[in-house]
Amino acid sequence: MAKKTPRTPYVRLTRPHVRDAGELRPASWDEALDRAAEGFRRNVEAHGPDAFGMFSCARATNEMNYVAQKFTRVVIGTNNVDSCNRTCHAPSVAGLAAAFGSGGGTSSYQEIEDTDLIVLWGSSAREAHPIFFQHVLKAIRRGTRVFAVDPRRTSTARWADRWLGLNVGTDIPLANAIAREIIHAGLHNTTFIERGTSGFAEFAASVEPWTPAAAERETGVPAAAIRELAHAYARAERAQLCWTLGITEHHNATDNVRALINLALLTGHVGRYGSGLNPLRGQNNVQGGGDMGAIPDRLAGFQDILDPAVRARFARAWGREIQPRHGLNLTDMLAAMGAGTMTTAYIIGENPTQSEADAEHTVKRLGLLDHLVVQDIFLTKTARMADVVLPAGAAWCESDGTMTNSERRVQRVRKALDPPGEARDDIEIMCALARRLGHDWHYERAEDIWDEVRSLSPIHAGMTYARLEERQGIQWPCYSEDRLEPSFLHSRLWETDPEVRGRPAPFAVLRHSPPVDRLDQEFPLRLTTGRRLDSYNTGVQSGGFASPLRRGENVELSPEDAERLGVVPGEQVRISSRRGTVTAPAFVDPALRPGLVFMTMHFPDEVDTNSLTIEATDPIAGTAEYKATAVRVEKVLGPAGGH
């Protein structure tokens, strides 16, 4: 058996650092801030504001994200601001916005408990959304049926009444076959289709080829199971369709999301209490970061940056015109670094060297920057590449503000501890930089920032801090201080009066597009990557503790593949893709079907999973296909081989 690699715990950053003669050394705050500001100024003067890119932190507060996007738009003058929403739920936001005009999940957690059927599609909620899963468990206790759709028989699937084990990247054929079955059985909701939707006839014709038998051949899901899910979903009084990265981390992710939305439009399972469409968001405040405008195409409150009236309102409040165009998203920013048009970046609480697909390529691109500033709570691999490192406070316990969860509920967080050593709050650091760049920014309290947000974002207008505390959080939209809105979105689609109803939600006609990284004789296995309960993302925040429950990185293989390869559990194996090779101990897991391999992204310092993944991205959302890599697995012979 291979020994477990001991992990180097990350130590909290307590002092600023600057690079001298190629090495990072500790520096005073004044020196570090001067260097950081001077580098931004130099690059913007030489190449214009679009040479700058901001990576904002989805773990930090709404107030922090609001200030980060304001820094980008006002101090620098570009819309190049984004966050790790790009690597997970940007396709959910794009798909929901295309159908309904806004990108939020439609229901509340209470409705999850009160529904009759829950479909967890491409979601490992038991491990990745344990708080949400508590609501699912309560629902199960009162008799709600659960279907899990996942290539692996996950711990979530083990709680479900039915598991549909599909082949990776075949979600559109499966959804289209479910739609066809609903239509053929006459179970579609004609009232809702007529009232609230458009494009039904064309959609119905487009799913016609996806008979249950044809879908079984493509997806691997038995025709009977497809029929059962179709009938259960369509007949349920109330039904919730929830999805996560199994849907969104694909090269055609926005289409995948639209395929699920089609099912709700067909059955009327949206716009009513207890029925809805819910992407379970990833980071603690990735919903809020986007809502605050820390994305390249929207201002706070999901307001369209292309709308002149919206821009004018922000320009008046901020004293600077806003560029009338979308900025670059995270994926495009990395490409611009490669092309030499982005020469400076300010990365706050993101670790792209280890989280982006095709790691070697990402490191090369970041290496081309003239000036990189990283602001983090740990000295990450990304921070080690920086010219200036700024030590921040941890938002969840060392700062004051609000965060927004997947049910759109804005909640208060309070400061319990001071940041260690010389570390400072993220907002304070950004304001100090803004002052060095000619903007006299001072925010005394997080509440002052929040009140500025409320004055600009209608969906947050009614949420004073006092009210948030009193009600233990409020869901958006909340337009006024004396009213609350329903807990679910889009009830207008059920209105009989077309004036009130507004734009109908369009069905989407969707084509099946298999994963970009094709299987062949050289790379015959399908690697999919994801999470385990005991660890967090790139491991920076969860790397420092040992527990008998944590087994480090493993290559999880089906019993059949392990036997065929002659691999025993714990034995070191080599995994190669068209981009890289790593070595890790094998773990044999009957939850996997033959041909499927699973790895996490949690231990990149020992096993850099993202040196294998492909940078094929969704053209609408920019999200990479982390969930489908073609690999080869081989025994490692010799000392590490365990023989």
Ligand SMILES: Nc1nc2c(c(=O)[nH]1)N[C@H]1C(S)=C(S)[C@@H](COP(=O)(O)OP(=O)(O)OC[C@H]3O[C@@H](n4cnc5c(=O)[nH]c(N)nc54)[C@H](O)[C@@H]3O)O[C@H]1N2
């Ligand atoms: N413990 C823990 N919790 C976390 C995190 C963490 O690192 N650790 N990270 C947080 C973040 S940032 C996020 S975004 C969320 C992510 O939460 P999830 O999306 O639930 O987590 P993943 O494990 O990445 O992927 C979900 C599932 O997609 C399945 N899948 C793979 N390919 C396909 C496919 O083609 N179709 C379908 N239908 N399914 C497929 C995988 O087998 C996996 O079970 O978790 C959050 N919560």
Ligand SMILES: Nc1nc2c(c(=O)[nH]1)N[C@H]1C(S)=C(S)[C@@H](COP(=O)(O)OP(=O)(O)OC[C@H]3O[C@@H](n4cnc5c(=O)[nH]c(N)nc54)[C@H](O)[C@@H]3O)O[C@H]1N2
């Ligand atoms: N192979 C593979 N790769 C993936 C995925 C996958 O499923 N498979 N999933 C993708 C997804 S969904 C995501 S969200 C990304 C995550 O990618 P990243 O966001 O790049 O990774 P994290 O490890 O979450 O990095 C968070 C950083 O924020 C810092 N931090 C935490 N709190 C604070 C704070 O309050 N202030 C500051 N300044 N810093 C703070 C932490 O120290 C850490 O360095 O990874 C993506 N990469």
Ligand SMILES: [Mo]
């Ligand atoms: Mo995520």
